[in-house]
Amino acid sequence: MIIMMGTLLEKKAPANLPETEANIYEELQKSDLPHYYRSWQSLNFELLLRRNIIESAKELAKSGAEFTVFYNSKFNEQFWTKTYRGYRLKPFAKPSEAIEDIFKNGKKYGFECSTAIVIIYYYAVLKSINPSAFNQLFQNLLVWDWSYDEDLRIITKVGTEFIPGDVLYFHNPDFLHPVWIGENAVYLGRNQYFGHGIGIRTKEEMIKALNTLRKPNAKKSAYLLSQYSRLDFDYLSRFA
Structure with missing residues (x-):
């Protein structure tokens, strides 16, 4: 329910x-x-930013960016420097241009699913606020896994009240390789989810895909956790 004042x-x-x-x-x-x-x-x-999260997920799906672990990862060296903690924005590079480049030149990038979620969030925020405000907020970007600027403000809660634009997690307890312990996925609405490395799938198809990545003689199916992550929309609205 929506309650206003x-x-x-x-x-x-x-x-x-x-x-x-x-x-x-x-x-x-x-x-x-x-x-x-x-x-x-x-x-x-909030409606605008959620829409932009959904659209950004679909754009990343078409970008050509690869799914890979950190050892084999890659980012466009024009904007990013690889460190032991992740990819840091180069001095004097604009955060807005660096994030946009991931979607424009996806074939120059390779990362795993949690990094993909953070990138989607950054891009959606960029499309929702003034670029100058974005560049001011996110001056010293470090991108990998769940590393993100404190101003991005990701909130995770327990529950199943999923709203399109939320990020969910499919857990794979009998994984074969640690990278497939689960899949972070953007809920696109109407039983459609985007997970980097698997693509846009239904809930059933996402679970089926993860079940092909289990250890031999696995007995536990992958499943959707009862939790969701979303941005602090009220905080970010101040910069719109």
């Missing part, structure tokens, strides 16, 4: 919303958990 909003999305944002609005309304907003501006920003 103490008032429960109508279940039907406003007529002026684009289709994806209207779908997100309706999913927020279907939720048993209350979603509180200070104003229409803060609600509209």
